[in-house]
Amino acid sequence: MPSAIVTGATGITGSAIVHHLLKDGSYDKIYSFSRGNPGYKDPKVQHVTLDLQSSAQDMAKSFEGVSAEYIFFCAYLASEDQDELSRVNEALLYNFLGALELNGSARKIKRFILTCGFKQYGVHIGPGKQPLLEDDPLLENDAGGVSWPPIFYYPQQRVLANAAKKGGWEWVATLPEDVLGYARGNFMNEATALGLYCAVSKALPGSELPFIGSKANYFTFNCWTSANLHAKFCLWAATAQGAGNQIFNVMNGDTESFQNLWPRMAARFGCRIPDPMFPNGGTPDTKGFKGYESSTIRFKNKPPLKVSASALGLSTDSVSNDSPTLFLQVDPEKWAKREDVNKAWATLRERYNLDQHAWDKATWNFLTMTLGRDWSCVGSMSKARKLGWTGYADTWNELEETFEILESEGVLPPLNQLKRDF
Known part of the structure; x- marks a missing residue:
C-alpha cells in the first residue's frame, strides 16, 4: 500500500x-x-x-x-x-x-x-x-x-x-x-468570524443581524x-x-449568495433580519447601519477583468478600467472593538466557557473582503468533471456543520442555550 x-x-x-x-x-x-x-x-x-x-x-x-x-x-x-x-x-x-x-x-x-x-x-x-x-x-x-x-x-x-x-x-x-472547515487552534477562516458575529449579535439588544457588507455584495454569486x-x-x-x-x-458544486445564506444564518442563531437591510443605501461613502461605523476601501489597481477586456469587447468600458472598491456598512474590525460588542462577547465567554483566543485571533479582515466586494466569484468545475470527478457538497450544510463543530470546541456558544438565554 x-x-x-x-x-x-x-x-x-x-x-x-x-x-x-x-x-x-x-x-x-x-x-x-x-x-x-x-x-x-x-x-x-x-x-x-x-x-x-x-x-x-x-x-x-x-x-x-x-x-x-x-x-x-x-x-x-x-x-x-x-x-x-x-x-x-x-x-x-x-x-x-x-x-x-x-x-x-x-x-x-x-x-x-x-x-x-x-x-x-x-x-x-x-x-x-x-x-x-x-x-x-x-x-x-x-x-x-x-x-x-x-x-x-x-x-x-x-x-x-x-x-x-x-x-x-x-x-x-x-x-x-x-x-469552510475547522482545525483546533486555527481561527483563520470565514466561518469562525461569521459565527462570532452572529452569536454576539444575538446577545446584543434587539438581536438584529445587519449584513456586514455592501448591497451589491448581498446580490452577488459566489462559490465556497x-x-x-x-x-x-x-x-x-x-x-x-x-x-x-x-x-x-x-468548489462545492453549488452557487450561493448572501441573499440566501444571511437570512438562514439569522434564523439559525435566533437573530432578527432588519428591514430595511440597507437603510442608508449600502453603497460606497454612505453611512453605516444605524449606529455602526462604515468603511469604504478603494483599491489602486485595475481589475483582473482587464486581461480579458479586449477579447470581451470591453477595453474602454469602466468595468475593465475603474479601480475596485470595497464597502462595509458594518466594518467588522471596528465592530469588534466596540464597548457594547466586547461586553456582549465577555458575557458569552463567561457564561459558556468560550475560548478567548477565538475572539482575539478572529480574522475579521476575511469578512472585509468576502462581504465588502461588489463582484461575484464563480468558478467552473467542468475540467474536473470531464475527468470523472463527481464530488458535491451543499454550502449551507457545510457552513452549519462548521458552526456545530465550533460550538462543540468552545469557540461558539451552544446554540440551544444561546437562543434560550438571549
Missing part, C-alpha cells in the same frame, strides 16, 4: 486531508509535517516536526528516512506585504522540494498535490471574467497592459512543475475558494469549498488518470 506526506497538517485543509487519508484505508502510512504536533492517535500517522522556513539541508535532516508516493502540500505563511508573501511561500516550496531531493525521498514520488486558491484569478484585487476557468490568463508580465501585484501561486506552480519534470513524477494544483470535499478531491486527484500536471478548480 502507498504512503503519504501532508505538510501543514495542523491547518484546515491539511488536517482534513489527514482525516480522509485515514478513512480511505488504502494508505499504510501517513506522515504529518508541521511545527506543532497535531496529536493524531492513529498508529498509521507519524508526526514529523518540520520548520519549512529552514534551509533545504536542515529540512532534509528533519525527515531523513521518510518518503511517500503521494505528497499533499498545504503549508502557507501569511504576510501583509505581497512581495514578501510571494518570496516566502515560493521559498517554502522550493526548499522543501530540495530537501526531498537531498535525502532521496523524491525518488519515490508518484504525484505531488499543491493546495493553492482563487487568488490565482486575482479575486482579492477585483472582479475577473466569470466563470473563472483554469486556463484564464495569468495576472503577470504586464498582461492587459497592467503592472500586477505578485501572486505567489504562479512561481510555486512553476517551481513544482520544474521539479516534477526533472524527477519524472507528476503534480496537481488545486484552487479552492473560501474554505468544504475542507472535507477538498480533501476528497485531493485523494482523487492523486491517482485519477489524466489528472497529472494539471490545475483544477475545487
Whole structure:
C-alpha cells in the first residue's frame, strides 16, 4: 500500500486531508509535517516536526528516512506585504522540494498535490471574467497592459512543475475558494468570524443581524469549498488518470449568495433580519447601519477583468478600467472593538466557557473582503468533471456543520442555550 506526506497538517485543509487519508484505508502510512504536533492517535500517522522556513539541508535532516508516493502540500505563511508573501511561500516550496531531493525521498514520488486558491484569478484585487476557468490568463508580465501585484501561486506552480519534470513524477494544483472547515487552534477562516458575529449579535439588544457588507455584495454569486470535499478531491486527484500536471478548480458544486445564506444564518442563531437591510443605501461613502461605523476601501489597481477586456469587447468600458472598491456598512474590525460588542462577547465567554483566543485571533479582515466586494466569484468545475470527478457538497450544510463543530470546541456558544438565554 502507498504512503503519504501532508505538510501543514495542523491547518484546515491539511488536517482534513489527514482525516480522509485515514478513512480511505488504502494508505499504510501517513506522515504529518508541521511545527506543532497535531496529536493524531492513529498508529498509521507519524508526526514529523518540520520548520519549512529552514534551509533545504536542515529540512532534509528533519525527515531523513521518510518518503511517500503521494505528497499533499498545504503549508502557507501569511504576510501583509505581497512581495514578501510571494518570496516566502515560493521559498517554502522550493526548499522543501530540495530537501526531498537531498535525502532521496523524491525518488519515490508518484504525484505531488499543491493546495493553492482563487487568488490565482486575482479575486482579492477585483472582479475577473466569470466563470473563472483554469486556463484564464495569468495576472503577470504586464498582461492587459497592467503592472500586477505578485501572486505567489504562479512561481510555486512553476517551481513544482520544474521539479516534477526533472524527477519524472507528476503534480496537481488545486484552487479552492473560501474554505469552510475547522482545525483546533486555527481561527483563520470565514466561518469562525461569521459565527462570532452572529452569536454576539444575538446577545446584543434587539438581536438584529445587519449584513456586514455592501448591497451589491448581498446580490452577488459566489462559490465556497468544504475542507472535507477538498480533501476528497485531493485523494482523487492523486491517482485519477489524466489528472497529472494539471490545475483544477475545487468548489462545492453549488452557487450561493448572501441573499440566501444571511437570512438562514439569522434564523439559525435566533437573530432578527432588519428591514430595511440597507437603510442608508449600502453603497460606497454612505453611512453605516444605524449606529455602526462604515468603511469604504478603494483599491489602486485595475481589475483582473482587464486581461480579458479586449477579447470581451470591453477595453474602454469602466468595468475593465475603474479601480475596485470595497464597502462595509458594518466594518467588522471596528465592530469588534466596540464597548457594547466586547461586553456582549465577555458575557458569552463567561457564561459558556468560550475560548478567548477565538475572539482575539478572529480574522475579521476575511469578512472585509468576502462581504465588502461588489463582484461575484464563480468558478467552473467542468475540467474536473470531464475527468470523472463527481464530488458535491451543499454550502449551507457545510457552513452549519462548521458552526456545530465550533460550538462543540468552545469557540461558539451552544446554540440551544444561546437562543434560550438571549
